[in-house]
Amino acid sequence: MGSTTTPRRSNTRQRIQDVALKLFLEQGYEKTALREISDELGVTKAALYYHFKTKEDILVSLFRDLGRHMDELIAWGKRQPRELAVKQELLARCSVIFHDAAPLFDILIANQATLDALSVGQDFKDRVAALSDLLQEENSSLNARVRCATALLTLHFGTFAIRQLDGDPEEKRLALLAGATELLTSAHEGILSGTAGPAAGVPPEG
Structure with a gap:
């Protein structure tokens, strides 16, 4: 059970980073809100907070x-x-x-x-x-x-x-x-x- 949990979390963390980087580049870091990142990912802000509290x-x-x-x-x-x-x-x-x-x-x-x-x-x-x-x-x-x-x-x-x-x-x-x-x-x-x-x-x- 434990052997499958870490890769899943690692993959989610990488997906968050990839989507955030894409938005930072497209519309600027200052103009990108955490809500936009979660919306792009199709997850709740609570799910995003599990990995990152702020942009x-x-x-x-x-x-x-x-x-x-x-x-x-x-x-x-x-x-x-x-x-x-x-x-x-x-x-x-x-x-x-x-x-x-x-x-x-x-x-x-x-x-x-x-x-x-x-x-x-x-x-x-x-x-x-x-x-x-x-x-x-x-x-x-x-x-x-x-x-x-x-x-x-x-x-x-x-x-x-x-x-x-x-x-x-x-x-x-x-x-x-x-x-x-x-x-x-x-x-x-x-x-x-x-x-x-x-x-x-x-x-x-x-």
Whole structure:
């Protein structure tokens, strides 16, 4: 009996999240009422309350799920040697996470103040910073550090930007990942060759 209860609850929770996310995107988070979510689901508000008391709870749960995936990736990265192949794999995994979370980025951008008040926005920024740190090399040049940080930001902001382009979503994701990987690889190769100094066109100090 107990073995069938948990999956049913989990499925209901996922359905609530899916419907809420759809309405948040279609008509805006602030304009979406809990009653509309329950009506779309075809359930009573009491049934909805069993899983989520407010629409803020639903929104936080969506970002919490994203945060869990990012935390798992951060934990994996910390266990690995700081090698180029590992960093490339970290970018590849991050690309999938960001791609799947693209609708949440729309909500994040449109409701920055609300999400900051719920600490969701800051939590996401902290996780992005932690991932960026895993791509860095100690004592590397400013140019190399900028390239590593930009590689991750390319995935983050690019995931939103490429949605406006025509083309297959997976092909666009892979193209974006290729560009980010080029930045990361160029920084790493510059460190090994000792040429990752000032950016091109910027004269050295002195």
